[in-house]
Amino acid sequence: MAYKDEKLHEEKVFKDPVHRYVHVRDRVIWDLIGTKEFQRLRRIKQLGTSFLTFHGAEHSRFNHSLGVYEIVRRILINFEDRPNWNHEERLLCLCAALLHDLGHGPFSHSFEKVFKLDHEDFTRSIILGDTEVNQVLTNISIEFPQKVADVINKTYHDKLVVSLISSQIDADRMDYLQRDAYFTGVSYGHFDMERILRVMRPVEDQVVIKESGMHAVEDYIMSRYQMYWQVYFHPVTRSAEVILTKILHRVKQLYDEGYTFKVEPAPFVSFFEEQVSLEDYIKLDEAVVLYYFQMWAEEDDPILSDLAYRFINRRLFKYAEFNPNLQMNEWMELYQLFRDIDLDPDYYLVVDSSSDLPYDFYRPGEEEERLPIHLLMPNKELRELSRQSDIVEAISGKKRTDHKLYYPKDLIEKLPEDRPEKQQIKKILHKQES
Amino acid sequence: MFSLLDNHAKLVKVIAASEGIVGRKKLQKIIYIMKKLGLPFEEKYTFYFYGPYSEELSLRIEEITNLGFVSEVREKKSNYYQYRYQVTEQGEDFLKHSNTELPLEQSLLQEMKEQSSRFLELVSTMLYFDHLPKPEIEQKVQEVKKKSNYTPEDIKEAWAFINRLQK
Numbered sequence: 001m002a003y004k005d006e007k008l009h010e011e012k013v014f015k016d017p018v019h020r021y022v023h024v025r026d027r028v029i030w031d032l033i034g035t036k037e038f039q040r041l042r043r044i045k046q047l048g049t050s051f052l053t054f055h056g057a058e059h060s061r062f063n064h065s066l067g068v069y070e071i072v073r074r075i076l077i078n079f080e081d082r083p084n085w086n087h088e089e090r091l092l093c094l095c096a097a098l099l100h101d102l103g104h105g106p107f108s109h110s111f112e113k114v115f116k117l118d119h120e121d122f123t124r125s126i127i128l129g130d131t132e133v134n135q136v137l138t139n140i141s142i143e144f145p146q147k148v149a150d151v152i153n154k155t156y157h158d159k160l161v162v163s164l165i166s167s168q169i170d171a172d173r174m175d176y177l178q179r180d181a182y183f184t185g186v187s188y189g190h191f192d193m194e195r196i197l198r199v200m201r202p203v204e205d206q207v208v209i210k211e212s213g214m215h216a217v218e219d220y221i222m223s224r225y226q227m228y229w230q231v232y233f234h235p236v237t238r239s240a241e242v243i244l245t246k247i248l249h250r251v252k253q254l255y256d257e258g259y260t261f262k263v264e265p266a267p268f269v270s271f272f273e274e275q276v277s278l279e280d281y282i283k284l285d286e287a288v289v290l291y292y293f294q295m296w297a298e299e300d301d302p303i304l305s306d307l308a309y310r311f312i313n314r315r316l317f318k319y320a321e322f323n324p325n326l327q328m329n330e331w332m333e334l335y336q337l338f339r340d341i342d343l344d345p346d347y348y349l350v351v352d353s354s355s356d357l358p359y360d361f362y363r364p365g366e367e368e369e370r371l372p373i374h375l376l377m378p379n380k381e382l383r384e385l386s387r388q389s390d391i392v393e394a395i396s397g398k399k400r401t402d403h404k405l406y407y408p409k410d411l412i413e414k415l416p417e418d419r420p421e422k423q424q425i426k427k428i429l430h431k432q433e434s
Numbered sequence: 435m436f437s438l439l440d441n442h443a444k445l446v447k448v449i450a451a452s453e454g455i456v457g458r459k460k461l462q463k464i465i466y467i468m469k470k471l472g473l474p475f476e477e478k479y480t481f482y483f484y485g486p487y488s489e490e491l492s493l494r495i496e497e498i499t500n501l502g503f504v505s506e507v508r509e510k511k512s513n514y515y516q517y518r519y520q521v522t523e524q525g526e527d528f529l530k531h532s533n534t535e536l537p538l539e540q541s542l543l544q545e546m547k548e549q550s551s552r553f554l555e556l557v558s559t560m561l562y563f564d565h566l567p568k569p570e571i572e573q574k575v576q577e578v579k580k581k582s583n584y585t586p587e588d589i590k591e592a593w594a595f596i597n598r599l600q601k
Binding site: 112113118120153154157159205323324328331351353354355360363369370371400401403 | 438439441442458459462476478480481482483484487489490492493494496497500501502503524528531563574577578580581
């Protein structure tokens with residue numbers, strides 16, 4: 001029997017708190033889960049620094065990847081024998097769903113920004129490079145790894161296949177919204193996924209939703225909106241992210257200046273030099289990063305040790321609302337005041353904007369920026385969701401930008417009361433807070 | 435001095451230098467092309483249905499609009515809306531405070547601005563696959579954009595355009 005058709009003697013199941021069970025019957029899926037590159041995802045948290053705000057948010061990219069696979073598996077059961085669906089693409093969809101986040105590293109967002117990396121490049125490299133994942137995929141055919149990479153990269157010729165994994169209503173989002181809601185413990189993020197799966201229909205080049213399922217999709221859009229403000233863009237999580245980013249900037253700067261570290265940061269050297277090999281990348285997980293943060297908290301450099309200590313012990317920066325247009329002069333004054341009190345403003349006075357952690361709000365696809373969600377009307381016409389749903393239309397036009405100023409309030413408070421800079425800093429920041 | 439809202443300032447500079455840009459899609463593709471030409475834009479792009487697209491850039495455009503640095507006017511076309519972006523007085527004031535450096539070539543920017551967004555979409559898609567040999571790029575473009583019906587002439591013109599940009 002060809003490897004692609006091989007089934008396990010008995011179905012394997014993973015207990016899952018969101019989907020109850022994740023079912024595996026295909027040999028190739030079971031083998032992929034067992035590769036070291038996939039197992040590595042157990043050591044990378046799905047929500048990065050959110051565990052410092054929501055203590056339950058310790059779930060990993062491993063959980064999420066299995067969840068996305070399971071959702072696609074269920075969608076495909078529903079697609080069997082429907083027009084426009086090519087059964088030959090089944091295994092490709094399942095593999096792409098399982099592997100779509102394979103290239104994520106520890107605290108990816110900050111790492112990518114500081115070291116100019118892209119996790120999607122690493123996903124591709126792991127799938128196409130000299131890895132266990134590549135060996136498993138190559139057992140299907142020589143071309144198969146490239147096909148999987150193309151689906152994940154959204155450049156595969158069959159857009160219907162791509163849209164299952166990546167579109168404005170896809171398995172990826174349906175899993176992470178529910179999973180992140182479950183593990184953070186918030187009451188948002190829930191929607192009737194079973195209903196959505198039942199009303200999904202394959203058309204020529206996209207998945208559309210039967211009009212009768214519109215209200216379930218409204219709930220899904222609403223949950224995306226609420227999860228953004230309540231979880232993903234939580235100001236405390238952002239504070240931890242700001243500190244994390246500054247630690248990475250600092251440690252890179254020290255390395256560039258020839259600073260002698262007490263413990264040589266060997267796993268980071270290729271990151272500092274911006275020449276990261278696949279092997280180095282795969283080796284770096286959160287356990288390694290957090291170990292080094294502990295070491296850096298003991299360093300002689302006061303900025304690095306302070307920032308690392310803050311991250312490890314959750315001594316985060318406080319924040320104030322900030323309008324860069326109206327408060328430009330105040331920011332410049334604060335910048336100078338921080339210098340005057342020997343707090344380097346490049347590390348201790350940080351403006352953080354919503355675009356620093358972009359989240360894919362639902363966009364109705366004006367000017368064909370992105371393909372929107374389409375409803376399949378009873379007369380077989382396709383209509384864009386926000387044209388049919390008042391709720392979605394209202395959310396689509398909502399202002400969703402925000403800027404905050406992060407700073408170490410504790411260090412300001414520690415200054416002697418008679419220092420004029422302290423009073424002036426407090427005056428400006430208090431005005432922002434109120 | 436560490437510049438405030440460095441990435442926002444670069445965007446405002448592009449809109450100022452081009453004396454306004456019409457179309458979100460056009461703005462998305464112009465920034466992508468400039469990024470591919472080596473200009474220091476940090477917005478992350480991924481490939482979507484209509485070519486390279488950056489959610490980060492979309493949000494940043496919303497931010498500079500909400501801050502009042504850029505005006506956004508929605509204009510009705512025959513069967514869709516498009517958006518006109520122009521730098522405001524406040525935006526010009528913001529640029530005066532910013533020490534962000536962006537080596538913009540005026541003629542290049544004008545040339546991009548004069549092209550249709552459909553053509554810029556083709557150019558940016560070709561640049562997205564620039565790690566491939568030329569025949570494979572063309573094949574890939576036909577594969578991922580078969581609905582756009584780009585003709586061999588369009589592709590030839592796009593190559594000529596890319597060559598001019600890269601000079």
